[in-house]
Amino acid sequence: MKVSIIVAVYKDIEALSLIVEALKRQTYKNFELIVAEDCSYDDMKDFANRIKDIEVKHTYQEDLGIRKSRSLNNAIIKSSGEYLIFIDGDCIPYTTFIHSHVNLSAKGYLLC
Numbered sequence: 251m252k253v254s255i256i257v258a259v260y261k262d263i264e265a266l267s268l269i270v271e272a273l274k275r276q277t278y279k280n281f282e283l284i285v286a287e288d289c290s291y292d293d294m295k296d297f298a299n300r301i302k303d304i305e306v307k308h309t310y311q312e313d314l315g316i317r318k319s320r321s322l323n324n325a326i327i328k329s330s331g332e333y334l335i336f337i338d339g340d341c342i343p344y345t346t347f348i349h350s351h352v353n354l355s356a357k358g359y360l361l362c
Contacts, residue, residue: 251355253281253348254331258318259339260288263297268342274303278348282307286325289313 255273259266266285273283285298287310298308309324311317322336335351337343354361 251280251333251352252331253278253333253335253352254284254325254329255281255343255348256284256286256322256325256329256334256336257339258286258288258322258336259294261291261294262339263293265340266294266297269337269339270301270304272342272345272347275345276343276348277346278352281305281348282329282331284309284325284329286321287311288316288318288321 257266257269270283273281282305283301285294285306285308287294287308290310290312295308295310298306307325307328309321309328311321311324326334333352333355335348351361
């Protein structure tokens with residue numbers, strides 16, 4: 251099953267770089283990273299384009315105040331995974347994070 255990891259970010263490239271490194275070490279490999287940016291920050295675009303070794307998609311929107319939900323909706327639309335996992339841009343996943351989610355997943359249920 252393909253998983254979409256949707257990370258909500260706002261201009262914090264340093265934190266996102268730690269998340270990316272943690273995602274590269276995941277035991278579960280069938281996933282994509284979607285960087286859901288709640289602004290349009292050129293440095294973030296450049297960083298997302300330089301990520302190697304994992305599939306990355308980047309969504310962004312004009313910075314009109316806090317619109318995280320809209321940003322996440324943009325990422326959902328762009329996702330291709332059968333299972334979606336949402337994390338904030340300051341949460342570093344442990345190495346079995348995705349694998350654990352997939353193992354605990356069940357149709358019709360929400361896992362938090």
